[in-house]
Amino acid sequence: MSLFAQQLVLGLLLGGVYVAVAIGFSLVWGVLNIVNLAHGALVMLGAYLTWWLFTNAGMDPFVSLPIDAVALFAVGYLVQRILINRVIRAPLFFTLLLTFGINLIAVNLILLLFTSDFRAVAPSYAGSGMTVGAVEVPYIRLAAFAVALLVAGAIGFLMNRTRIGLAIRAVGADRDAAQLVGIDLRHVYALTFGVGAAAAGVAGGLIGTIYSITPTAGEPYTLQAFVVVILGGLGRVSATVVGGILFGLIEVLAQTQIPQGAGWANAIAFAVLVLVLVLRPQGIMGRRPA
Amino acid sequence: MTVFRRRLLLVALLVVTAVVLVLPVTLTPPAADAGLDPESLGIDFLVNKSILRMETTIAMFIVLATAWNLIGGLTGYAAFGNVAFFGLGAYTVGMLTDPERGHLPFALALPLAPLVPALFAALVGLPLLRLRGHYFAIATLGMGVAIGEVIKNIDLFGGSTGLFPPIFRRADWLFFYLMAGAAALAVATNWLVLRSRFGYGLIAIRENEEAAAVIGVNTTLHKVAAFVLAAALTGLAGGIFAQWNSFINQENVFPIEYNVEMILMAIAGGAGTLFGPLAGAIVLESLILWLAGMGGEVAVLSQIGLGLILAITIIFVPRGVVDFFGGQSALSLAHIRRSLRETSV
Numbered sequence: 001m002s003l004f005a006q007q008l009v010l011g012l013l014l015g016g017v018y019v020a021v022a023i024g025f026s027l028v029w030g031v032l033n034i035v036n037l038a039h040g041a042l043v044m045l046g047a048y049l050t051w052w053l054f055t056n057a058g059m060d061p062f063v064s065l066p067i068d069a070v071a072l073f074a075v076g077y078l079v080q081r082i083l084i085n086r087v088i089r090a091p092l093f094f095t096l097l098l099t100f101g102i103n104l105i106a107v108n109l110i111l112l113l114f115t116s117d118f119r120a121v122a123p124s125y126a127g128s129g130m131t132v133g134a135v136e137v138p139y140i141r142l143a144a145f146a147v148a149l150l151v152a153g154a155i156g157f158l159m160n161r162t163r164i165g166l167a168i169r170a171v172g173a174d175r176d177a178a179q180l181v182g183i184d185l186r187h188v189y190a191l192t193f194g195v196g197a198a199a200a201g202v203a204g205g206l207i208g209t210i211y212s213i214t215p216t217a218g219e220p221y222t223l224q225a226f227v228v229v230i231l232g233g234l235g236r237v238s239a240t241v242v243g244g245i246l247f248g249l250i251e252v253l254a255q256t257q258i259p260q261g262a263g264w265a266n267a268i269a270f271a272v273l274v275l276v277l278v279l280r281p282q283g284i285m286g287r288r289p290a
Numbered sequence: 291m292t293v294f295r296r297r298l299l300l301v302a303l304l305v306v307t308a309v310v311l312v313l314p315v316t317l318t319p320p321a322a323d324a325g326l327d328p329e330s331l332g333i334d335f336l337v338n339k340s341i342l343r344m345e346t347t348i349a350m351f352i353v354l355a356t357a358w359n360l361i362g363g364l365t366g367y368a369a370f371g372n373v374a375f376f377g378l379g380a381y382t383v384g385m386l387t388d389p390e391r392g393h394l395p396f397a398l399a400l401p402l403a404p405l406v407p408a409l410f411a412a413l414v415g416l417p418l419l420r421l422r423g424h425y426f427a428i429a430t431l432g433m434g435v436a437i438g439e440v441i442k443n444i445d446l447f448g449g450s451t452g453l454f455p456p457i458f459r460r461a462d463w464l465f466f467y468l469m470a471g472a473a474a475l476a477v478a479t480n481w482l483v484l485r486s487r488f489g490y491g492l493i494a495i496r497e498n499e500e501a502a503a504v505i506g507v508n509t510t511l512h513k514v515a516a517f518v519l520a521a522a523l524t525g526l527a528g529g530i531f532a533q534w535n536s537f538i539n540q541e542n543v544f545p546i547e548y549n550v551e552m553i554l555m556a557i558a559g560g561a562g563t564l565f566g567p568l569a570g571a572i573v574l575e576s577l578i579l580w581l582a583g584m585g586g587e588v589a590v591l592s593q594i595g596l597g598l599i600l601a602i603t604i605i606f607v608p609r610g611v612v613d614f615f616g617g618q619s620a621l622s623l624a625h626i627r628r629s630l631r632e633t634s635v
Contacts, residue, residue, distance in 0.1 A: 029424070033424075035424045035428060054415065085635050086630060086634040087605055087633045088633070088634060089632065089634065089635065090604075090632075090633035091426070092368060092423055092424060092527065093362075093368050093553070093557065094604050096368060096370070096424075096427055097550065097553060097554060097600060097604050098600070098601055098604045100594075100600065101597040101598070101599075101601040102595060102601065103597075104550075104594070105597035105599035107593075108593040108594045108597070109594065112590055112591075125453065136384065170633050175635075178343050183633045186635055189635065215504050219546070223428070223431065223435065226428045226432075230314065230425075238311030244498050264440075264443060265438045265439075266432070266435045266436050267431065267595065268598055269438070270432040270433065270435065272435035273428075273429060274418075274429065274432075277417070277421060277425065277429060281421075281425075
């Protein structure tokens with residue numbers, strides 16, 4: 001029983017990581033109608049930035065998170081403004097292929113800069129945690145969970161309570177009408193992608209603190225972000241939070257049922273994807289089928 | 291282009307094709323059959339092994355890109371996981387020819403290589419092809435990754451070690467002809483589909499699926515059939531690859547890059563056309579092989595180069611080089627500007 005409780009807690013905390021990974025992906029998909037195949041690479045950029053600041057400047061990984069966000073916002077803004085804006089009206093093939101090309105470039109640039117060695121961020125409090133009853137709760141994962149919810153809250157606030165969020169939602173609802181009322185489409189697109197990338201950067205910082213990282217470790221996160229968004233439902237921050245946490249729970253519980261479960265992450269994600277698409281294509285919290 | 295110049299081009303292409311097809315024969319003179327190393331005899335061959343290997347690889351990508359064209363180019367469904375069929379075909383041959391498993395000769399195993407992926411495509415095609423747009427794209431991408439992972443995790447299929455079909459010695463020319471034959475079959479299939487009622491149905495689905503259904507096209511049947519055909523051809527290439535490479539594992543027969551490379555080839559050449567994917571495969575795969583041949587640090591740079599080619603193609607010539615060179619618009623800056631204006635904000 002206590003083993004089950006432990007798994008539930010770990011699944012919940014892992015879900016927090018998925019929320020952080022998926023929230024930016026969901027924003028970009030919902031507003032720009034782009035499935036960003038470079039999302040995993042952006043996550044890894046954030047992870048390496050945190051690692052680099054920790055190793056070379058001794059900066060605490062949680063302190064470096066805002067730096068990740070700002071740096072990745074700049075990267076995301078420029079990528080959208082210079083590259084993706086040029087094909088945004090083309091059929092979806094083209095945005096998919098373009099983001100895959102960006103992914104290829106980003107992953108190999110990381111490979112050139114940081115080599116393919118495994119890297120890990122190990123602050124002094126790594127490995128310590130508290131014990132609640134019979135359940136062990138690692139501090140880092142708990143903090144990561146809190147940060148993930150914070151990021152989700154911040155994006156929710158940005159989208160629903162600010163003028164910029166209003167503009168972003170207007171563009172998402174009707175591009176041409178938004179342009180007619182004087183919204184600068186190029187800027188708002190770039191802004192949206194930048195915010196999505198910033199969230200990916202924070203997620204990467206968290207992942208770099210929890211796991212050891214390699215340049216190619218980002219690829220599964222793109223698929224998982226997609227599954228989380230499908231599972232929760234597209235278009236709302238709260239749906240992504242529910243989808244992320246649920247997916248974390250599913251993954252941990254499924255992996256403990258399968259021998260050598262850790263090798264099955266992609267297969268589990270795919271199975272969840274197909275099941276959701278067949279049974280409830282609009283997602284758990286979605287309102288209408290897409 | 292005048293009729294005369296077009297004919298001249300056609301004749302030139304036929305001559306080049308004929309030369310490429312005949313040259314490999316020079317690789318297997320009697321000396322080689324007698325077990326002598328040709329190079330030690332000091333005979334200068336017109337083709338050496340590495341060039342033949344490159345040609346076989348190019349032929350393989352012609353199959354992949356042309357097969358993808360059936361579902362992606364003609365039907366308009368963004369299939370991002372065709373590598374699953376390649377891997378399944380490879381593993382079919384791998385399992386059947388393995389000394390400890392199937393124990394079949396390659397000649398008997400190869401005909402089954404298209405069947406397994408085709409069956410699989412029919413099975414997953416029914417639920418997956420109900421999806422549209424991004425949903426279909428990522429679902430198929432997930433399919434490609436998941437199948438490879440499942441095979442890697444099951445010891446029956448060789449686990450992470452992989453499978454080792456028995457090696458054929460001095461048979462490089464055989465695999466070249468098999469692959470070239472598969473490429474010809476893929477192009478012929480496209481040609482037949484393009485001028486058949488079935489092909490018009492597929493194009494109708496691409497242009498407007500609801501309208502196609504209204505005028506009586508059985509859309510589900512058409513889409514699944516196109517998916518199955520693409521899977522069978524891709525699987526055939528995988529089967530030949532398994533024996534040719536005589537070593538297969540998850541990494542070399544389920545690489546995600548293949549998904550994108552075949553799509554890029556088809557699109558760069560001209561998706562939905564007969565010879566576009568073929569032209570794209572020849573040009574791009576030559577480029578990729580040339581970049582990769584530099585080795586070492588350059589291997590990483592070549593990946594970056596591929597990414598740049600991808601970005602530049604998508605942004606500047608989204609309708610492919612066939613349209614670029616042979617379509618209504620000539621090679622010009624105005625053409626690039628026009629297509630940029632159509633797609634950007």
